[in-house]
Amino acid sequence: MRSPARSTAGRRIRCGLFALAVLASSLGGAKAGAVDVPALVTVTTFDGSFVVRVSDPVLLAQIEGVVAGTLPQMGVIGDWVTGNGGYNRDADGTPWSWHLAESSVFLSEGALEICDGLPSTIEARVNLGSSFRRYCPWSGILGNVRADDSLPADIDVDGAVGPSDLARLEQCIDLDQPVCFDLADGCCAADIDSDEQIDCDDDALLVAGWTASGSAPGATVCAAQPIPALTAGRWLLVASLLSIGLVVRRSQRASFGEPRRAEIRSRIRRRWRGPSGR
Ligand SMILES: [Ca+2]
Ligand SMILES: [Ca+2]
Numbered sequence: 001m002r003s004p005a006r007s008t009a010g011r012r013i014r015c016g017l018f019a020l021a022v023l024a025s026s027l028g029g030a031k032a033g034a035v036d037v038p039a040l041v042t043v044t045t046f047d048g049s050f051v052v053r054v055s056d057p058v059l060l061a062q063i064e065g066v067v068a069g070t071l072p073q074m075g076v077i078g079d080w081v082t083g084n085g086g087y088n089r090d091a092d093g094t095p096w097s098w099h100l101a102e103s104s105v106f107l108s109e110g111a112l113e114i115c116d117g118l119p120s121t122i123e124a125r126v127n128l129g130s131s132f133r134r135y136c137p138w139s140g141i142l143g144n145v146r147a148d149d150s151l152p153a154d155i156d157v158d159g160a161v162g163p164s165d166l167a168r169l170e171q172c173i174d175l176d177q178p179v180c181f182d183l184a185d186g187c188c189a190a191d192i193d194s195d196e197q198i199d200c201d202d203d204a205l206l207v208a209g210w211t212a213s214g215s216a217p218g219a220t221v222c223a224a225q226p227i228p229a230l231t232a233g234r235w236l237l238v239a240s241l242l243s244i245g246l247v248v249r250r251s252q253r254a255s256f257g258e259p260r261r262a263e264i265r266s267r268i269r270r271r272w273r274g275p276s277g278r
């Protein structure tokens with residue numbers, strides 16, 4: 001990621017560092033706490049914020065060091081995937097349609113300009129179906145490290161999995177449109193398993209993660225579909241096997257059964273009449 005200081009990329013990296021330093025001084029030093037992994041960390045940019053989930057204790061210690069000011073300012077870098085993971089939202093609570101894949105997240109003192117941007121930049125990329133996944137917000141400042149209390153199926157990131165999440169999934173689910181990019185803006189937030197489809201796999205996760213009172217109803221299209229289709233398919237298979245069995249048996253009778261019966265009748269006649277009976 002780093003480049004020689006005299007190169008253009010090097011100047012761009014210094015610009016990124018400068019932005020970090022200015023915003024850090026304007027926000028003041030945040031206090032680091034002893035939080036266990038997994039933890040949630042808020043990254044605040046010039047315009048909007050997002051949340052990163054951290055399961056690596058070494059990375060979390062680094063982040064806490066940066067937040068406390070005992071380590072030099074560093075920015076977060078990672079690769080986005082669809083779905084908000086049940087935790088990624090803006091400061092005003094609006095859920096994003098993406099989150100950074102945990103295994104891809106690291107800190108760096110500099111980053112290339114190509115992956116810079118605001119959280120809304122990434123939101124636009126998700127909805128455009130961009131294949132460029134790297135995100136390294138130059139203005140991103142780490143802060144608010146806390147224990148992870150998120151729920152993976154919490155599509156609207158309100159702290160519970162319930163009717164509002166189901167309503168969102170029902171609105172976005174489309175079994176004929178496998179890629180969530182093709183759906184209305186914001187629907188990629190409903191991709192609970194981050195496979196870029198809004199389908200019955202996501203519904204199964206929502207049902208499994210249901211925290212509201214009562215049993216989870218699940219999406220109508222998924223509740224109606226799988227079992228009858230499977231039963232009908234099984235009956236068709238049984239009927240096909242029976243038909244094949246009948247055809248084979250008839251053909252065996254035709255080719256082998258009749259000569260065998262004729263031979264037995266001939267033997268009986270010979271035994272009854274004796275060897276000279278013919
Ligand atoms: Ca919810
Ligand atoms: Ca999915």
Ligand SMILES: [Ca+2]
Nearest residue numbers: 195197199201
């Ligand atoms: Ca799927």
